[in-house]
Amino acid sequence: MNSQEIQVTFSDGRQQAFPRGISVQEILKAGQKSKANFVAARIDGQMVDLVRRVETDAVVEGISSDSGEGLEILRHSTAHIMAQAVKMLFPEAKVAIGPAIENGFYYDFDVDRPFTQEDLERIEAKMKEIIAARQAVQRREMAREEAIRFFQEQGEQYKVELLESFEDPTVSFYQQGDFVDLCRGPHIPDTGFVKAFKLISVAGAYWRGDEHNAMLQRIYGTAFPDRDGLKKYLNFLAEAQKRDHRRLGKELDLFSFSDEIGAGMVIYHPKGALIRHILETFEKKEHLRRGYHLVVGPTLLKTDLWKRSGHFDNYRENMYFTEIDEQSYGVKPMNCLSHMLIYRSKIRSYRDLPLRYFELGTVHRHEKSGVLHGLLRVRQFTQDDAHILCMPEQLNREIQNIIDFVIEVMGIFGFEYEMEISTRPQKSIGTDEDWDRATDALIGALEGKGIPYEICQGEGAFYGPKIDVKLKDALDRRWQCATIQCDFTLPERFDLSYIGVDGNRHRPVMLHRVILGAIERFLGVLIEHYAGAFPVWLAPVQAVAVTVTDAQVEFAGKVCDALRDLGVRVDLDDRNEKLGYKIREAQLQKVPYMLVIGDREVAAEGICPRRRDGVQMELMSAQDFAVLLEKECRESTKGRVGLNII
RNA sequence: GCCGGCGUAGCUCAGUGGUAGAGCAGCUGAUUCGUAAUCAGCAGGCCAUGGGUUCAAAUCCCUUCGCCGGCUCCA
Structure with missing residues (x-):
C-alpha cells in the first residue's frame, strides 16, 4: 500500500x-x-x-446530530455561541460554565445586573447573526499554566479557578470569532451547524452549585437538529404546562393553598379529599393483605426521644419544636420513633419476626421556603410509611417483597419509573460487614427481578443504603416516591432485641420504606400523569347525570339514588341549561361518564351514557351501568378495587 | 435560605401618578332545549400586608406574607 x-x-x-x-x-x-x-x-x-x-x-x-451524543455536542456548541453573544453584548460579563443538559443547555455568567427578557431577545438575535456568519470553530491546545495566564489577562476568574482544579498538563480551547472558551470538545466545525435553538429562561445559580459561593446568572436554552424537533419540544413544554397539577388542582377544585394558613400546607377540597381517601383505603387494604399491621403514633414526641434517635443532632434544622408544661416536644418529621416503641413494648421472639408496622403518618418538615412546589414539595405531608423489623437472614426476602409491592402498585397506576441504589457515604455509621450485607441484599433483590438500576456511590443515608424509585412527571422531571432504606442505628439506639432460637438476645435489622412516598407528592404526580382525567376507580365523580329539560329531574334523582346505593359516585346536574352546556362542563371537569336523561330515557327507565372520550353508548339500566363501572374499576386495578372502596 | 420575576373580582387577565375594568363563573328573570358555551339584567374589589414619598399611589420606594422560574436541599 x-x-x-x-x-x-x-x-x-x-x-x-x-x-x-x-x-x-x-x-x-x-x-x-x-x-x-x-x-x-x-x-x-x-x-x-x-x-x-x-x-x-x-x-x-x-x-x-440526532444521536444522543450528537445532540449533546450540538447543544454544547450552542451554549458556546450564546456565551459569545453575551460577551459581545455585555463585555464586562464573566463566563463560568456552560454544559449540555438533558433537554438543552445552560451557561452561567457573572454580571452586574440580572438578565431581563429583553436581554434574552437581544442575545438570541446576536446568536442568529453568529450562526448566519458560519464562523469556524477551531480547537487549540495549550499548557495548563499558559492557559491560566491567558484567562487571568482576560479577567475570567472562573475559568482560572476551573483550570487550577485541573490536573492535566495541557488543556484544549475552542475559538470562534473573538470568543475563546476552555473546553474539552468536540464541537461542530462552524457555527452554521446550529439550525434550531431557543433561549428558554434565566435564573440564579450558585457558582459550582455551592450556596456559599457567588450567585451567577444562568441562561437556559435548547437546540435541535431541525426546526421541527424544536417546535415539538416547545409544544411539549406547552402541553406539560396544561397538565401542571397546580393548574389542574384549581380547575378541578381538588385542593388549594392559602397564604393565611401558611406556605407548604395543603387544604384538600371535597374532590381532592375523596381521591386521597380512595388512595388511603386502597393502601390500607394492600398492606393488610401483605401481613403489615396498621399502627398510629402521635404527632408530638418529647425532644429527649428525638435526641436519643439522633434526629435532634442530624435533622434539627428541619424540625419544629414546641413546649408543653415546660417540657420540650418535637413535631415528628418521620414516623419511625413510635414504631420503635411499639416493638419495644414487649419481649419479642424470633417467631414474631418479621414485624411490619404500617402507618399513614402525617409529618412536618421545615423545608426552605424556596423549594416549596405545589403538592410536590410541601411542609406537611402524609407518608405511607412502614418499618419492618426482622432477623438479618430475613432481610433479603423482605426487600424482595417490598419491591414486588412497589412494582405491582406502579403497574396499577401505569407509571414509568427508574430505580437507584445509593451506597455508603463518607459520613456514616455501622460496620463494613453490615453495609455490604445490606447493599448486597438491595442489589440482589433488583437483579433477582431483572430490574435495571443505577448505582449512586456514596449517596446513601448515614444509617444505611437505600433503593429510591423515581417517577417521571409531565415535564420529565424525576420525583422520588418509593424508597427502601436499611437502618442499623435505630435498633441499636433503642436497644431493640428479640430472643433467638438459642435463647439469647439478638438485634433485629430495620427497614424503612414507603410505596407511594408522600400522598401529597404522589397525588401531584398522579394528576399530571393522568392530565386530571382520573381512571374510574380514582375519579372523585365517576358520572354526572344530565337532564335534557326540567321534565326529567324527578326521574334523574331516582337514578342517582339507585346508583349511589350501588356505590357509584354520581352527581346530578339538573340546572336549567342546555344539554350541550352541561356536557361541556362535565367534559372540562374530566368526569369519566355523562348520563344523558331525556324523555326517551324516562320512558325506557334507563340512561344513555356518554364516555369522556366522546364515545356514545347504548341506552341501559342504572344497574347495568353500575356493573360496567365495577368491571372497569376491577380491570384497571388488577381486580383489587371495585365500586365499594369508600 | 439565595438570585430574579410576580401578587388587581371566585377564575383568567387589562389598567404604570389624577374617580377601579373585561371575559368567564355567581345571582335574578326569561327560555324547556338531545351530546363541548341560550338570552337579558344584577351584584361582586381596603388593587396581598404594613409603612413611606406625593396635593394625589393599584401605579414610585421600603417591610412582611405568599406565588412563579431556577440554585441548594429533599418524600
Whole structure:
C-alpha cells in the first residue's frame, strides 16, 4: 500500500483508502450512505472534531446530530455561541460554565445586573447573526499554566479557578470569532451547524452549585437538529404546562393553598379529599393483605426521644419544636420513633419476626421556603410509611417483597419509573460487614427481578443504603416516591432485641420504606400523569347525570339514588341549561361518564351514557351501568378495587 | 435560605401618578332545549400586608406574607 494512503474502516465494516492527512469530515462525506447530519466523529472510538485530520489507519464513525451524543455536542456548541453573544453584548460579563443538559443547555455568567427578557431577545438575535456568519470553530491546545495566564489577562476568574482544579498538563480551547472558551470538545466545525435553538429562561445559580459561593446568572436554552424537533419540544413544554397539577388542582377544585394558613400546607377540597381517601383505603387494604399491621403514633414526641434517635443532632434544622408544661416536644418529621416503641413494648421472639408496622403518618418538615412546589414539595405531608423489623437472614426476602409491592402498585397506576441504589457515604455509621450485607441484599433483590438500576456511590443515608424509585412527571422531571432504606442505628439506639432460637438476645435489622412516598407528592404526580382525567376507580365523580329539560329531574334523582346505593359516585346536574352546556362542563371537569336523561330515557327507565372520550353508548339500566363501572374499576386495578372502596 | 420575576373580582387577565375594568363563573328573570358555551339584567374589589414619598399611589420606594422560574436541599 502507498505510504501516502491510509486504510479507513467504517462502522459497518467497509474499508476504503484515503490520502494521509485527510479530514474526518471528508472521509465521512465520501463514505456515507445515508443523509446523516454529522456534527463530530469517532476515530478508533475517541470523539473528535470533524476537522481533525487522520494520519494513520483507523476506524472512523460519524456522530450524527440526532444521536444522543450528537445532540449533546450540538447543544454544547450552542451554549458556546450564546456565551459569545453575551460577551459581545455585555463585555464586562464573566463566563463560568456552560454544559449540555438533558433537554438543552445552560451557561452561567457573572454580571452586574440580572438578565431581563429583553436581554434574552437581544442575545438570541446576536446568536442568529453568529450562526448566519458560519464562523469556524477551531480547537487549540495549550499548557495548563499558559492557559491560566491567558484567562487571568482576560479577567475570567472562573475559568482560572476551573483550570487550577485541573490536573492535566495541557488543556484544549475552542475559538470562534473573538470568543475563546476552555473546553474539552468536540464541537461542530462552524457555527452554521446550529439550525434550531431557543433561549428558554434565566435564573440564579450558585457558582459550582455551592450556596456559599457567588450567585451567577444562568441562561437556559435548547437546540435541535431541525426546526421541527424544536417546535415539538416547545409544544411539549406547552402541553406539560396544561397538565401542571397546580393548574389542574384549581380547575378541578381538588385542593388549594392559602397564604393565611401558611406556605407548604395543603387544604384538600371535597374532590381532592375523596381521591386521597380512595388512595388511603386502597393502601390500607394492600398492606393488610401483605401481613403489615396498621399502627398510629402521635404527632408530638418529647425532644429527649428525638435526641436519643439522633434526629435532634442530624435533622434539627428541619424540625419544629414546641413546649408543653415546660417540657420540650418535637413535631415528628418521620414516623419511625413510635414504631420503635411499639416493638419495644414487649419481649419479642424470633417467631414474631418479621414485624411490619404500617402507618399513614402525617409529618412536618421545615423545608426552605424556596423549594416549596405545589403538592410536590410541601411542609406537611402524609407518608405511607412502614418499618419492618426482622432477623438479618430475613432481610433479603423482605426487600424482595417490598419491591414486588412497589412494582405491582406502579403497574396499577401505569407509571414509568427508574430505580437507584445509593451506597455508603463518607459520613456514616455501622460496620463494613453490615453495609455490604445490606447493599448486597438491595442489589440482589433488583437483579433477582431483572430490574435495571443505577448505582449512586456514596449517596446513601448515614444509617444505611437505600433503593429510591423515581417517577417521571409531565415535564420529565424525576420525583422520588418509593424508597427502601436499611437502618442499623435505630435498633441499636433503642436497644431493640428479640430472643433467638438459642435463647439469647439478638438485634433485629430495620427497614424503612414507603410505596407511594408522600400522598401529597404522589397525588401531584398522579394528576399530571393522568392530565386530571382520573381512571374510574380514582375519579372523585365517576358520572354526572344530565337532564335534557326540567321534565326529567324527578326521574334523574331516582337514578342517582339507585346508583349511589350501588356505590357509584354520581352527581346530578339538573340546572336549567342546555344539554350541550352541561356536557361541556362535565367534559372540562374530566368526569369519566355523562348520563344523558331525556324523555326517551324516562320512558325506557334507563340512561344513555356518554364516555369522556366522546364515545356514545347504548341506552341501559342504572344497574347495568353500575356493573360496567365495577368491571372497569376491577380491570384497571388488577381486580383489587371495585365500586365499594369508600 | 439565595438570585430574579410576580401578587388587581371566585377564575383568567387589562389598567404604570389624577374617580377601579373585561371575559368567564355567581345571582335574578326569561327560555324547556338531545351530546363541548341560550338570552337579558344584577351584584361582586381596603388593587396581598404594613409603612413611606406625593396635593394625589393599584401605579414610585421600603417591610412582611405568599406565588412563579431556577440554585441548594429533599418524600
